[in-house]
Amino acid sequence: MFSKILVGHDLTREANHALRRAAQLAKQLGAQLTLLHAGPDDDSPQAQATLRGLLSDIGAPQTQLLIRKGKPSDVTLQVAEELGCDLLVAGTHHKGRPEAFSGSNLERIARHSRIPLLMVRNAPEGPYHSALVALDSSVCACNALTSAFRLLPSDGVLHAVNIYDQALQLPPAKQREHLQIQQDLLQQLISDELEMQPGSGPQPTLEVRPGTLAGSLDEVIAERQPQLLVLGQHSRSRLSEALLGSLPAYYLRQPLCDVLLVK
Secondary structure, eight states, X not given: OOOEEXXXXXXXXXXXXXXXXXXXXXXXXXXXXXXXXXXXOSOOHHXXXXXXXHHHHTTXXXXXXXXXXXXXXXXXXHXXXXXXXXXXXXXXXXXXXXXXXXXXXXXXXXXXXXXXXXXXXXXXXXXXXXXXXXXXXXXXXXXXXXXXXXXXXXXXXXXXXXXEGGGGGSOHHHHHHHHHHHHHHHHHHHHHHHHTSSSOOOOOEEEEEESOHHHHHXXXXXXXXXXXXXXXXXXXXXXXXXXXXXXXXXXXXXXSSEEEEEO
C-alpha cells in the first residue's frame, strides 16, 4: 500500500486537517511521513516553530519537516519525486489565501502528479470506515477500487457505484436489461480485482444507477454520507495531462467529503 506519505501545509486550519489525516494514515499503514511547507522563504523560523508544535500536538514528532522556497504546487511535485513518495495529502483550498493551496494549485498537482492525491475536507475522527468508489471498467477506476479496499478495515463500508448514462436513452424494459448486464459485468470485475489483493478487507457492495455522472454521484454521496470518495483519474494523452478531467476537477473545487484521486 502507501509507504511514503507527503503532506503539504500552508499554515491554515484546512491544512491542519490534512496533517492529522496524514499522520493517522502513516500510523495505520506503518508509512514514513514528511511534512512540507512551501513559501517565499526557505528559512522561516516562525513556520518551523508552528509546524514543530503541530507535530508535537498530534503525536508525530519524528516526522520529517521540510521548508522550501517556491510555488506550492511546483515544490510539492518536486519533493514527491525526490523522496519517492507514493501518496500526496493536502487540505481544501483556503479562500482567503489564494497564494497557498488554492484550487488552481490543487488541480495542477492532480494533473501532473504520478501518485495518488488525497484532499482532506473534514477533521479526522479515527481511521476511514466508509468509502464510495466511482467504478467503471478502466484501469484507473480499478486502481481506485483496490486503494479504497486497502484503506478500510474488514468491517468497513465500501460501496462502488457505476453511473450508467446510456440507460437514459432506452425504454424501461431495455433499461432494466442493460442495467442488469452492467451489474453482472462489474460484479465480476470487482471479484477479479479483489481476489488478487493480499490480506483481508471489506466486502464491497455495487450499485449501477442510471443518470448523469456528477449529478447522480452527488445524489449517492448525499444518501450514503461516505467519509471518502475515491475517483480514478484518466491520463491518456498529453491533452489529458494539461486538462484535469471534469469529474476530478468538480470534486476538487467543491468536495462533499474527503477525495482520493488515483491514476
